[in-house]
Amino acid sequence: MIIRSAEFVTSGGKPSEYPPADLPEVAFAGRSNVGKSSLINTLVNRKKLVRTSSSPGRTRRLNFFSVNGVIRFVDLPGYGYAKVSKTERGSWGAMMETYLSRRETLAAVVLIVDARREPDSLEAEFLAWIAAQGRRRILAVTKADKLSGNERRRVLDKVAAALGEGADEVILFSSKTGLGRDLMWRALAQAAGIEDEIPKKAEDLS
Ligand SMILES: Nc1nc2c(ncn2[C@@H]2O[C@H](COP(=O)(O)OP(=O)(O)O)[C@@H](O)[C@H]2O)c(=O)[nH]1
Ligand SMILES: [Mg+2]
Numbered sequence: 001m002i003i004r005s006a007e008f009v010t011s012g013g014k015p016s017e018y019p020p021a022d023l024p025e026v027a028f029a030g031r032s033n034v035g036k037s038s039l040i041n042t043l044v045n046r047k048k049l050v051r052t053s054s055s056p057g058r059t060r061r062l063n064f065f066s067v068n069g070v071i072r073f074v075d076l077p078g079y080g081y082a083k084v085s086k087t088e089r090g091s092w093g094a095m096m097e098t099y100l101s102r103r104e105t106l107a108a109v110v111l112i113v114d115a116r117r118e119p120d121s122l123e124a125e126f127l128a129w130i131a132a133q134g135r136r137r138i139l140a141v142t143k144a145d146k147l148s149g150n151e152r153r154r155v156l157d158k159v160a161a162a163l164g165e166g167a168d169e170v171i172l173f174s175s176k177t178g179l180g181r182d183l184m185w186r187a188l189a190q191a192a193g194i195e196d197e198i199p200k201k202a203e204d205l206s
Contacts, residue, residue, distance in 0.1 A: 001185040001198055006044035009064040009072065013095050019064050021105045024192035025072040029096070029126065030112035032078035035142040038175035039112055040065070040073055043184060050075055062099055071192050074099070074106075101133050108136040108191035110184075115141045115155050115172070119162040127166030136191045139167035140184065145174040 012018050030036045037050040044067055063075040076096050100109065109130050113119055130137050141159050144152055156172055164170050169187050173180035189195050 001043075001182075001189070003045045004068050006046055006049050006065060006067050008049065009066050011061045011063050013061050015098065015102065018062070018099070018103070019072070021103070023066070023070065023072045023105060024107040024194065025064075025074050025103065025105050026108050026110060026188050026192065027074040027076050027100065027106060028110045028112065029076045030078065031114075034078075034112050034114050035175055036075065036078070036112050039110075039140060039142055039173060040075060042173075042175040042178060042181055043067075043073075043188075062095065068197060070194050070197055071188070072105075076100075100130065100135065106135060107193070108138055108188060110138045110140050110188075111167070112140045112142055112173075113159065113163070115144050115147055115152070115159075119159055124163055124166055127163060131166065137167045137169075138184070138187050138191075139163055139170045140173045140180070141170065142173040142175065142180075144172045144179055145176040 009019050010017070028036055028040055040050045041047060044065070049065060050063070060077055062077070065073040065075070067073060076099070077093070100106065111123065111127060111130075113123060127137055127139070139159070141156065144155075147155060152172060156170065160170055171180045171183050171187065173184065186198060189198050
């Protein structure tokens with residue numbers, strides 16, 4: 001994906017604060033420190049579009065970013081610290097729940113997990129809830145550069161076993177090396193119906 005523009009649009013909590021529903025959106029979720037900001041920055045080839053954990057940012061709201069004027073990325077607040085309650089539909093909070101269940105232009109939800117950590121019930125629960133909303137689910141297993149080649153295969157199998165059935169796609173990712181960036185863009189462009197934005201490979205043109 002060639003990035004012509006990537007810019008912060010707005011930050012909001014309730015629906016009246018969202019930008020107009022005029023572009024397909026992809027939302028990114030994950031525990032704090034999982035590598036969510038780095039993953040978004042890697043996708044848009046910017047070092048600091050989204051603030052990484054070294055600088056505290058707009059963490060308690062939904063942050064909207066426009067990419068190439070054709071798709072919006074939505075950085076969701078980290079959900080990891082919220083207390084799990086069986087009576088609630090999710091521990092990710094009313095603000096996220098409202099966005100994820102009601103936003104008509106939401107094309108896919110990317111859940112980011114750390115390749116070195118065991119997936120847990122909160123993550124499984126989140127994916128199941130997203131599926132119940134009829135949303136496309138992409139699981140990004142990031143920080144893959146911290147694993148050896150053999151470990152990657154093992155981790156991918158393990159994550160797929162724990163969470164794979166809850167996701168439409170599982171993508172191994174590294175913000176450090178760019179591993180998985182092209183695959184992720186293909187998945188996002190397909191979900192958002194903007195495949196024309198992705199340059200065709202030479203072998204696709206024949
Ligand atoms: N080695 C490695 N470190 C990463 C990767 N992604 C993020 N990190 C580091 O993990 C920490 C948290 O990253 P950040 O993107 O701020 O996580 P967030 O809290 O989920 O937004 C930072 O120190 C990053 O440099 C990755 O793919 N590989
Ligand atoms: Mg962050």
